[in-house]
Amino acid sequence: MGRNTLGTLEQAVMMVILALGDGAYGVAIRDELSRRTRREHTLGAVYTTLDRLSAKELLESYLGEPTPTRGGRAKRYFKLTGEGRQALDHAVNTRHELEFGLDLAGKGV
Amino acid sequence: MGRNTLGTLEQAVMMVILALGDGAYGVAIRDELSRRTRREHTLGAVYTTLDRLSAKELLESYLGEPTPTRGGRAKRYFKLTGEGRQALDHAVNTRHELEFGLDLAGKGV
DNA sequence: TTCAATTTCTTCTACAATGTATATTCGACA
DNA sequence: TGTCGAATATACATTGTAGAAGAAATTGAA
Numbered sequence: 001m002g003r004n005t006l007g008t009l010e011q012a013v014m015m016v017i018l019a020l021g022d023g024a025y026g027v028a029i030r031d032e033l034s035r036r037t038r039r040e041h042t043l044g045a046v047y048t049t050l051d052r053l054s055a056k057e058l059l060e061s062y063l064g065e066p067t068p069t070r071g072g073r074a075k076r077y078f079k080l081t082g083e084g085r086q087a088l089d090h091a092v093n094t095r096h097e098l099e100f101g102l103d104l105a106g107k108g109v
Numbered sequence: 110m111g112r113n114t115l116g117t118l119e120q121a122v123m124m125v126i127l128a129l130g131d132g133a134y135g136v137a138i139r140d141e142l143s144r145r146t147r148r149e150h151t152l153g154a155v156y157t158t159l160d161r162l163s164a165k166e167l168l169e170s171y172l173g174e175p176t177p178t179r180g181g182r183a184k185r186y187f188k189l190t191g192e193g194r195q196a197l198d199h200a201v202n203t204r205h206e207l208e209f210g211l212d213l214a215g216k217g218v
Numbered sequence: 219t220t221c222a223a224t225t226t227c228t229t230c231t232a233c234a235a236t237g238t239a240t241a242t243t244c245g246a247c248a
Numbered sequence: 249t250g251t252c253g254a255a256t257a258t259a260c261a262t263t264g265t266a267g268a269a270g271a272a273a274t275t276g277a278a
Contacts, residue, residue: 007236007263008117015207026227036206045265047228052263066273071225073272089214095204097145098124105198114264116236135254154238156255161236175246180252182245 006091012037013049014088017078025075026050050078058084115200121146122158123197126187134184159187167193
């Protein structure tokens with residue numbers, strides 16, 4: 001089964017991780033996702049997606065140092081694996097293939 | 110009812126319907142979807158999606174005349190409703206927002 | 219100095235919505 | 249009637265989404 005197809009949120013999260021570069025950890029990902037998406041996302045939703053993508057080895061993570069800010073717990077940073085990057089590229093290509101020739105919404109939100 | 114968010118397949122099917130214009134009925138949609146997507150999709154998967162989008166009033170359908178070909182049963186044609194078009198545009202815009210600034214896969218598959 | 223409150227993060231759990239496949243039904247011919 | 253194009257029904261897997269609970273670090277009062 002497990003056709004290696006990515007869901008909407010999965011793709012979105014992966015893109016946000018790329019956009020954040022280093023510094024892509026749970027809360028930051030959630031915030032940037034909400035910003036780009038113009039709607040709120042809960043942390044639970046984000047972490048679940050992060051875990052699933054990690055399980056599929058499309059993401060890898062490593063723990064950072066705790067920051068000296070109040071409550072600053074060690075953050076878990078995420079980045080795409082080679083396989084993840086490939087899967088995302090594939091999804092993007094498929095998307096282009098689908099949009100080809102269509103008169104869709106312009107770039108202006 | 111749930112969130113007004115479209116899944117990957119839902120968006121794909123809607124785009125294919127736009128691409129087909131008139132002539133967007135089950136089998137044709139399945140074929141064009143498989144072509145653009147470069148992978149096989151079953152009719153069941155397509156019809157289920159079509160039904161769900163119709164239930165959400167993002168699509169509307171009407172029956173055509175049966176063709177004089179052997180087994181040619183009356184086809185059910187689909188088209189986007191205004192609301193459907195809006196939902197798709199919104200999804201496309203969100204997508205652009207997410208892709209913004211990223212160095213993603215080029216057009217070359 | 220100790221430790222409970224507070225803050226920031228992460229993990230767990232549960233359920234709704236989508237994705238996907240197979241089987242069944244329907245209606246038109248030959 | 250049997251077969252073919254097309255649609256419907258049904259079932260289960262994967263994703264999407266929320267809310268609550270658990271952890272680690274800091275602050276500050278006793």
